[in-house]
Amino acid sequence: MDDINQRDINPDGSPTLPPNFANSIGFLLNKAGQLLTAQFERELAPYGLTARNWGILRFIDVNGNRSQQYIGEHLRIDRSTMVTLVDELERMGYVVRLRDQHDRRRYAVTLTEYGERQLRGGLDSIEEKVTKRFLAPISEQSRERLISILISLVVPDDAASSDAG
Secondary structure (H helix, E strand, O other): OHHHHHHOEOOOOOEOOOOOOOOOHHHHHHHHHHHHHHHHHHHHHHHOOOHHHHHHHHHHHHHOOEEHHHHHHHHOOOHHHHHHHHHHHHHOOOEEEEEOOOOOOOEEEEEOHHHHHHHHHHHHHHHHHHHHHHOOOOOHHHHHHHHHHHHHHHOOHHHHHHHHO
């Protein structure tokens, strides 16, 4: 049993790939995402945040105050989960719900002063730092190519071309 466990670990302590998974694109993409998310969330832990929390904060920071529904649709987060995530962020003091100036029936999720200070005071650089460390084994050219490939997989051609125009 110990021999099998030892064969499953690389000399650097990282796990080896399960047999026949080296050519499984879905498995490899999923594992890369899991590893990157785990590293990212370790860095976010002192702030009490998860990767999803950070994504919402970053979305608001870049796109301005928006409704929960709008944010959820663009980040592909279902409504009930979105409510829970915004409730968490509100409880921690990162955001507040305010009446939408354009539609009084809706509330816009808005960064608080505390949320903005936290973003500017270190949160905004965590993703870049973690990603840079995660991608260190590959060249800058390979990183750029990887980004291009992932964008082409995630963003439909018609959406990418309409954004460009």
